[in-house]
Amino acid sequence: MMNSVNKAATNGQIAMQTPPVVSAQEWEAARQQLLVKEKAHTRARDALAAERRRMPWMAVDKTYAFETPSGKASLLDLFLGRRQLIVYRAFFEPGVFGWPDHACRGCSMVADQVAHVSHLNARDTTLMFASRAPQADIARLKARMGWTMPWVTITDSFDADFGVGEWHGTNVFFRDGERIFRTYLIKSRGDEQMGGTWNYLDITPLGRQEVWEDSPSGYPQTPTYKWWNWHDSYEDGAAPDKKWVEVSDAGEIALRTPGAQ
Template identity: 50%
Template structure:
C-alpha cells in the first residue's frame, strides 16, 4: 500500500482540522441514526422458541435472565460443521470479558447458533469464552430472524425488549451491520494501515486518485 504523504507539522494540523469537521458530522449523524433506531416500531413475539443451554431447555424469555433487554448475536455454526465461523469467532473474541456495564443497562447478551449444544460447548471451552451460548437446533428461530437463509448461515444481531412476560422484537441487522461490535476493527480504523482488507484497499486507492 501507499503510505500517507509526509508534510510539515503545520500542514498536518490543517489537514487534521479539515478531517475533524467531517468526524464531528459523522458523530452527529450516528447519534441521529441511533435515535431513529430507538424509535423503530416493534413486533410482539407470540411464537414459542425452545433453546438448548448448559442447564437444559430454556425459552426466549429465559434468555433475558431477568433483565428488560436482550441482545442475541447469531453466531454462524451450521449443524454439519465441526467448528464455528472464523468471522463470528473473531467477533466473540472482541466481547469484553467483563460485561457488567451491559448488565447495569438492564441488558443481557447471548450467542445463539443452529448447531447442537454438543458442538457448541467444546468450541466455547476451547476458546475460553464466558458469554452464554444457546443452541436453536430443531427450532425456527434462526429462520424466523433470517440468521439462516436459503439453507446458509448468516451472521447477525437481533434485539428484544421484555415487558413483564411479553417479548417484542425491536431491531435486527446482518453482514457489515455487526461491525460496530468489533472493538479491534474500531481501533484499527484509527491507524494508517487500517483493517488491511481488500475492500478497504480499494477505498484507499479511490481516495488517493480523487486527491490528485
C-alpha cells in the first residue's frame, strides 16, 4: 500500500503517493530484485557500445575551417594529434536566447557536466565544443562559467553537413594519418548521457580500450583500470603506478566474485 505524503496538500498541492516504508531486510530484498534488471541494463549498454565500434565509417573529404584561440584551424587540426575527435555542437551565437551573456540553457547544462578532458586525452581522444560565436565571446563565456574544454568557432557548413545545424548534437571522428572518417552521431536525448568520461568513450570507435571490451581484432586495449590516473598526473607512455595496480587488481577480483555489482 502506498503512503500518502499530505504535507503538500496543506499548501494547495497534490499529495504525493509515496512507496511503502519497510524494514531493512525488505528494503535490501527489493534492491536485489531491481539490481538484476540494472545489471541487465549495464550488459545491454556494453553490447550496444560493441555494436557501435563495428559501425561503418563515412569518409570526410570536404575541407572545413574553424577559428581557435590561436588562429585558423582545419578539422584535422582539431584532433590535436590524437586519433579520435568528439565535437559537440553548442548553440552560442546571435539569435540564441541568452546571447551574448549566455549560451543556450541546454547546451550550457551539457557543458557543466563535462568531466576533466585529460582522461579522454589519455585514451587518444580529443573533446571539442563548436559554436558560431566569435572567439572573443567564447573566451568571455568560458571564463564566466568556469568551462575549460577547447571551444572553436564554426565558419562554414560544418554544422549543417553533420546534422547539427538546427539542433545540438555530438559527432565522432577518427583520424588515420591525414584521412578523416565520421564514425557516429549522438543528438537530442542521446546527449543527455554525455559529459562523463565513460559515456564519451563508449561512442568512439575505439571505446574504452580495456581488455574486457568486445572490440574488433587489433583494436588497442590495455588492462582494466590500469591506465586510470589523477588528471594532473598523466604522462605519455608512463607505466601504471605499482600501488594502483595492486589496488585495481583487488578491485577486479572483487567484481568477479559472485553477487558483485
